Amino acid sequence: MVDGPETHSAKRDDESKEKGKFIVERDYIEPTRIVEPSSLTAEGVDISGRWGTIVLPRTINEFDTSIYERVKRLPGGSHIANCWQCGNCSAICPVAHEHPEFNPRYLIHIVKMGYTSEIERLKDSVYLCSGCGLCSSVCPRGVDPQHVMIALSLAFHAKGVL
Amino acid sequence: MSSEDSVLIVGGGPAGLRAAVDLAEMGFNVVLVERRAELGGAPIRWKYHTLAPDMRPTEEVMSPLIDACKSNQRIKVYTSSVASSFSGSPGEFSVEVKGADGSSSTHRVGAIIVATGFEHFDARVDPRYAYGRAPDVIGINELEGMLRSGKIVRHDGSTPRRIGFVFCVGSRDRSTNPWCCTVCCGVSIKQAIELRRLLPDSQIYMIYMDIRTWGLWEKLYWDSMEKYGINYIRGRVGEVYYTGEKLLVKGEDTLVRGPIEVLFDMLVLAVGMEPGEGTRQAARVFGLNLNEYGFLKPRQPNIHFDSGVGGVFLAGACVAPMSIEEALEEGSAAAMQAAKVLIRSSKQRVPI
Numbered sequence: 014m015v016d017g018p019e020t021h022s023a024k025r026d027d028e029s030k031e032k033g034k035f036i037v038e039r040d041y042i043e044p045t046r047i048v049e050p051s052s053l054t055a056e057g058v059d060i061s062g063r064w065g066t067i068v069l070p071r072t073i074n075e076f077d078t079s080i081y082e083r084v085k086r087l088p089g090g091s092h093i094a095n096c097w098q099c100g101n102c103s104a105i106c107p108v109a110h111e112h113p114e115f116n117p118r119y120l121i122h123i124v125k126m127g128y129t130s131e132i133e134r135l136k137d138s139v140y141l142c143s144g145c146g147l148c149s150s151v152c153p154r155g156v157d158p159q160h161v162m163i164a165l166s167l168a169f170h171a172k173g174v175l
Numbered sequence: 176m177s178s179e180d181s182v183l184i185v186g187g188g189p190a191g192l193r194a195a196v197d198l199a200e201m202g203f204n205v206v207l208v209e210r211r212a213e214l215g216g217a218p219i220r221w222k223y224h225t226l227a228p229d230m231r232p233t234e235e236v237m238s239p240l241i242d243a244c245k246s247n248q249r250i251k252v253y254t255s256s257v258a259s260s261f262s263g264s265p266g267e268f269s270v271e272v273k274g275a276d277g278s279s280s281t282h283r284v285g286a287i288i289v290a291t292g293f294e295h296f297d298a299r300v301d302p303r304y305a306y307g308r309a310p311d312v313i314g315i316n317e318l319e320g321m322l323r324s325g326k327i328v329r330h331d332g333s334t335p336r337r338i339g340f341v342f343c344v345g346s347r348d349r350s351t352n353p354w355c356c357t358v359c360c361g362v363s364i365k366q367a368i369e370l371r372r373l374l375p376d377s378q379i380y381m382i383y384m385d386i387r388t389w390g391l392w393e394k395l396y397w398d399s400m401e402k403y404g405i406n407y408i409r410g411r412v413g414e415v416y417y418t419g420e421k422l423l424v425k426g427e428d429t430l431v432r433g434p435i436e437v438l439f440d441m442l443v444l445a446v447g448m449e450p451g452e453g454t455r456q457a458a459r460v461f462g463l464n465l466n467e468y469g470f471l472k473p474r475q476p477n478i479h480f481d482s483g484v485g486g487v488f489l490a491g492a493c494v495a496p497m498s499i500e501e502a503l504e505e506g507s508a509a510a511m512q513a514a515k516v517l518i519r520s521s522k523q524r525v526p527i
């Protein structure tokens with residue numbers, strides 16, 4: 014059997030199930046949000062391992078507009094503000110139909126809203142764009158998503174995200 | 176004044192004023208009864224700064240009508256008054272008008288127009304928005320007054336930087352009012368544009384379920400994004416907390432399927448329109464039907480002016496939520512129907 018993504022994540026799950034084992038209703042929390050420091054002391058007390066466990070919030074709690082501001086100033090991104098999330102671009106995008114990570118509408122949204130953790134998670138997907146330009150031909154608001162994808166990659170670089 | 180050339184109009188908002196002016200200009204006499212001390216209806220009461228969709232100053236639309244009602248010899252205005260009883264038949268009604276000061280007068284009229292308008296939804300009814308408990312949570316009606324003064328300030332006098340609009344407050348919700356108020360999307364967007372003009376450093380987020388800028392009002396929506404960089408979050412607000420400094424708004428951005436908890440300096444609630452006590456009072460006096468929501472119920476839904484009571488016509492936001500442009504047209508339409516009754520009944524009496 015090929016070692017595909019499913020077997021990978023199964024393995025990862027086994028390891029991470031150890032983390033935060035003692036938390037009541039532990040199943041509600043994705044393993045990636047549970048942090049157990051391997052060595053940590055606070056005021057001279059060793060709080061490594063389960064004693065120092067923290068659960069990262071899954072809530073978006075800030076709109077960080079810095080990448081958005083940069084994208085707007087780049088030639089390809091100058092019309093990004095017009096996007097109203099209709100999804101015409103993703104509906105016609107040949108890559109989005111094949112690749113679960115790539116969605117031009119969604120990339121535009123998380124950049125406009127400044128959702129940094131989502132940007133961090135999906136930043137590499139911007140390179141999956143084939144540059145075919147179909148999206149720009151159907152966008153009703155003249156956003157030109159094809160060139161927005163280029164502007165996004167430039168902005169991610171400049172911000173050190175990529 | 177004989178009954179066959181007079182119309183009694185209840186409500187001095189856009190619809191009632193338009194009807195009064197049209198009838199007077201056609202040569203009929205009008206008795207205009209307004210419950211409040213001033214004419215003008217909601218736009219004057221709440222000091223609307225400009226009107227959607229074109230941002231025309233409210234005075235440009237309302238003042239000519241109000242002035243005409245005050246100066247036209249054919250229009251007799253009774254403010255701080257209500258119609259208290261009614262009898263007779265089309266062409267010869269008798270209506271008693273009572274003033275808040277105890278005064279009373281009886282009028283013989285041929286037709287009646289009811290244009291009692293709406294009230295704003297009281298956002299205290301839905302506790303999740305902290306309206307009335309937290310500072311800096313205001314309604315779109317209150318923001319109009321601030322825009323007029325040109326001073327957008329928080330409770331402590333500071334200038335808000337991040338401002339959120341919450342759409343559909345008290346609308347489209349079974350636990351409050353299930354209907355759509357039809358104008359609060361456009362009005363909120365108009366206000367957001369005005370805020371960006373006044374406060375160019377502000378960040379504005381519109382938290383919405385659907386944007387309903389029908390017809391040509393859609394341009395407001397486009398301009399808000401394309402020219403003013405206003406941001407839209409599709410989703411609802413679950414809770415608002417005052418942290419002692421800012422407003423913590425909890426909600427969901429449904430486009431990322433995730434919860435958000437973001438601090439805002441000011442929150443503006445797009446409170447909807449609902450039928451008020453004035454409409455219920457008029458319904459009792461004139462024997463009018465109310466629909467399941469408490470609006471006046473026309474005999475059939477696509478002909479608003481026909482109340483089902485002969486000689487009594489309906490106009491404006493007492494029938495359904497609507498814009499000023501629609502309320503004005505309904506006023507004209509009701510005036511036309513009233514004129515028909517007057518002309519018919521005068522012909523019966525004085526055969527030509």
Ligand SMILES: Cc1cc2nc3c(=O)[nH]c(=O)nc-3n(C[C@H](O)[C@H](O)[C@H](O)COP(=O)(O)OP(=O)(O)OC[C@H]3O[C@@H](n4cnc5c(N)ncnc54)[C@H](O)[C@@H]3O)c2cc1C
Nearest residue numbers: 186188189190210216217226227292293453491492498499
């Ligand atoms: C915050 C807000 C902003 C808005 N801004 C816009 C805008 O920019 N553009 C736009 O097109 N529309 C706007 N609207 C909608 C607009 O306010 C209405 O379309 C309009 O006021 C309806 O006019 P009307 O005459 O039917 O009712 P009203 O304006 O409500 O007038 C009714 C009048 O009747 C009186 N009355 C009530 N009961 C009685 C009674 N029993 N006896 C005697 N008198 C009575 C009331 O005191 C009132 O003066 C806005 C609405 C809201 C909620």
Ligand code: SF4
Nearest residue numbers: 106142143145146148
């Ligand atoms: S240009 Fe890129 S984003 Fe647009 S349709 Fe083609 S692959 Fe998709």
Ligand code: SF4
Nearest residue numbers: 096099100101102152
């Ligand atoms: S088609 Fe245009 S407006 Fe629609 S989501 Fe894509 S970029 Fe945005």
Ligand code: SF4
Nearest residue numbers: 343346355356359360
């Ligand atoms: S007009 Fe807009 S804000 Fe008002 S109830 Fe309808 S959808 Fe909601």
